[in-house]
Amino acid sequence: MSTASLEVENLHLWRGERHVLRGVGFALAGGQCLKVTGVNGAGKTSLLRTLAGLMYPEEGQVRWCGTDVRRDLRGFQGALAYLGHEPPLKADLTARENLHYWIRNRRRVSAALLAQALLRVGAEPFADRLVRTLSAGQRRRVALAGLTLCIVPLWLLDEPATNLDAEGQRLIGSLIAEQLARGGLAVAAVHHELPVALGAVRQLELAA
Amino acid sequence: MSAGNAPSVLELPVTAASAVAAVSAWAAARLALQRDLTLAFRKPAQLLQPLAFFALVTMLFPLAISPELSQLRLVAPGAIWAAALLASLLALEFLFRDDAQDGTLEQYVLSGQSLTALLFAKTIAHWLLTGLPLACMAPIAALSLGAPVGSLGAIMVAVVLGSVTLSLVGSIGAGLTLNIKRSSALLSLLTLPLSLPVLIFGARATQVAIAGGPVLAPLELLAALAVLGVTLAPLAAAAAVRISLE
Numbered sequence: 001m002s003t004a005s006l007e008v009e010n011l012h013l014w015r016g017e018r019h020v021l022r023g024v025g026f027a028l029a030g031g032q033c034l035k036v037t038g039v040n041g042a043g044k045t046s047l048l049r050t051l052a053g054l055m056y057p058e059e060g061q062v063r064w065c066g067t068d069v070r071r072d073l074r075g076f077q078g079a080l081a082y083l084g085h086e087p088p089l090k091a092d093l094t095a096r097e098n099l100h101y102w103i104r105n106r107r108r109v110s111a112a113l114l115a116q117a118l119l120r121v122g123a124e125p126f127a128d129r130l131v132r133t134l135s136a137g138q139r140r141r142v143a144l145a146g147l148t149l150c151i152v153p154l155w156l157l158d159e160p161a162t163n164l165d166a167e168g169q170r171l172i173g174s175l176i177a178e179q180l181a182r183g184g185l186a187v188a189a190v191h192h193e194l195p196v197a198l199g200a201v202r203q204l205e206l207a208a
Numbered sequence: 209m210s211a212g213n214a215p216s217v218l219e220l221p222v223t224a225a226s227a228v229a230a231v232s233a234w235a236a237a238r239l240a241l242q243r244d245l246t247l248a249f250r251k252p253a254q255l256l257q258p259l260a261f262f263a264l265v266t267m268l269f270p271l272a273i274s275p276e277l278s279q280l281r282l283v284a285p286g287a288i289w290a291a292a293l294l295a296s297l298l299a300l301e302f303l304f305r306d307d308a309q310d311g312t313l314e315q316y317v318l319s320g321q322s323l324t325a326l327l328f329a330k331t332i333a334h335w336l337l338t339g340l341p342l343a344c345m346a347p348i349a350a351l352s353l354g355a356p357v358g359s360l361g362a363i364m365v366a367v368v369l370g371s372v373t374l375s376l377v378g379s380i381g382a383g384l385t386l387n388i389k390r391s392s393a394l395l396s397l398l399t400l401p402l403s404l405p406v407l408i409f410g411a412r413a414t415q416v417a418i419a420g421g422p423v424l425a426p427l428e429l430l431a432a433l434a435v436l437g438v439t440l441a442p443l444a445a446a447a448a449v450r451i452s453l454e
Contacts, residue, residue: 052318055454078320088311090243092250101243105236105319105326 003030004065004079004153006051006185011060013043013050020046021057026204030153030183033176035190038206044189045085047206048156051187052082064154078106081150084158087143091132095123095142098131103149117145121171136163141171148175155179157188236321237329244333254302258295258338259345265291266349277354284353285414289407291349292342292367293374296403297396299338300378303330304449308386313449327449328442331379339371355418362417362427369430370410376437376445377402383448405433 006028013021020043028034036044049055051062053073062069069076089098096114103109118124123141126134131142140163147155155176161169176186231239248255269287270280307313307330316326346367347360355363381399385391413426 054314054317074320074322077318080318082314082318084311084314086311088315090247090310090312092247093243097246101239102315104231104239105316105321107230 003183004185005029005063006154006187007061007063007066008051009061009063011047011050011057011062013046013055013057015046021050021060022207024060024204024206026202028185028187028202030185031180033180033186033188033201035188035201035203036206037190037203039208042206042208044206045158048082048084048158048187048189052080052156053077054082079152080154080156081147081152082156082158083143083147083160085162087139088146089131089139089142092130094128094130095134095138095145096127098142099146099149102146106150109149114145114149117149118142120148121145121175122167137165137168140164141168144171144175153184155184155186155188157186159190160188161190231321233322233325236319237325240316240326240329241333244330245336248333248337255337255341258299259341261298262291262295262342262345263349265294267352269353281354281418284350284355284418285411287353288346288349288363288367288414289370289411292346292371292410293400293403293407295342296338296371296374296378297392297399299334300375300382300395300399301392303334303379303382304386305382308449308453313386313453317450317453323449324442324446327379327383327445328438331375331442331445334379335372335375339375340368342371343367350414350418355414356420358420359414359417362423363414365427366410366413366417366423366430369427369434370406372434373406373430373437374403376434376441377406379445380441380448383445383452386449386452406430409433 008027009025011021011024012019024043024047026034036047038044046055050057053062053069053076064076064079088102089095090101093101096118099109099114099118103114115124115127118127121141121144123138123145126138127142131139134142140160144160147157157176161172164172176188179186266287269283273279273283304313304327307316317323319326343364347355347364350360350363351357378395378399380402381395384398385395388394409426409429413423413430416426417423
């Protein structure tokens with residue numbers, strides 16, 4: 001299978017009268033991470049949502065493995081995992097049930113693998129509690145377990161370390177490092193330093 | 209930090225992801241249906257709202273008009289179908305709203321599965337939780353409005369068929385109004401005109417059933433509307449959700 005690559009060329013996005021993305025472009029290959037920075041309202045979330053195909057840019061192109069993602073948007077979306085501000089979890093389901101319904105939508109995942117992912121992110125002790133009883137940091141950890149279980153080449157992370165303690169932030173760093181070591185790519189919008197000590201991390205600063 | 213020593217799929221190169229069994233659209237839709245049913249039974253109060261509304265409205269007619277069965281029999285078709293339509297609208301607001309707020313719909317779009325199939329499964333769950341109970345209650349309401357026992361079967365079939373279409377038409381409106389706060393009024397404005405054929409043929413089927421006439425023709429029209437809804441509404445709902453999520 002060919003190496004994964006993401007190329008973004010001259011993206012322009014308008015939201016009403018606001019020109020949110022002004023000619024954004026970059027290229028990433030397998031094993032590389034892009035850190036997207038910028039002040040509040042600079043368009044970090046809009047960029048990630050545009051990359052994910054949830055927003056439609058007025059101009060520009062996103063290419064996945066050399067092909068315009070619009071040619072097979074569903075196929076491209078199946079190859080990425082997007083973690084937004086809020087973890088996509090149901091308050092009235094347990095953490096384990098949430099992962100069951102979220103991930104088995106994409107691929108068959110055994111109960112053992114699910115338990116392994118929960119253990120990996122330190123969410124095993126509260127895996128059988130209803131999500132409504134979990135703290136914001138615990139919810140984020142459950143979402144991270146889902147992220148690892150997606151097993152996709154491209155991660156799009158919007159403020160992945162939000163609500164996490166120092167150990168949780170190190171966990172983010174190691175998860176991203178593992179994703180890159182497996183040949184994957186990651187684009188992360190962050191306010192603070194991305195806790196990944198790798199030469200493969202590049203930076204894109206968005207102006208307000 | 210793996211749980212065991214054996215190499216896990218989580219440690220495979222991502223380009224080997226295809227080695228991990230993908231899920232068919234059918235299995236994904238079944239899972240979405242199962243999830244919605246599980247969630248609904250954990251919040252039973254929300255389930256009872258449309259049913260209680262339907263019961264209340266149909267029970268109010270004898271009080272407001274007359275306890276005379278002959279008079280009630282005349283208004284029964286209109287009362288049952290207007291109440292069913294409004295009860296169905298009441299439940300529509302919840303169809304996609306929670307999933308949009310907590311990011312589940314976004315994950316559906318990004319799952320690589322057919323959004324049409326997933327939303328169709330959600331609409332089936334919605335019908336099972338609201339339309340089917342309404343259809344089960346319709347014969348009781350009809351009986352209280354003076355409908356003869358012999359007509360109850362046909363009335364139930366009519367409400368089953370009509371409520372399927374109401375849920376499907378409603379899914380389009382629910383998709384279009386996802387991002388609008390206090391969307392109930394707009395949702396009603398969008399959905400009611402499309403629901404009028406159901407109201408007309410449903411009331412006609414009920415009227416004919418109460419009169420003891422041949423009820424097959426209006427039931428066939430209701431079935432045709434349901435088939436049309438099953439064919440087109442999920443596609444329109446998926447397009448509406450994609451637009452609303454942008």
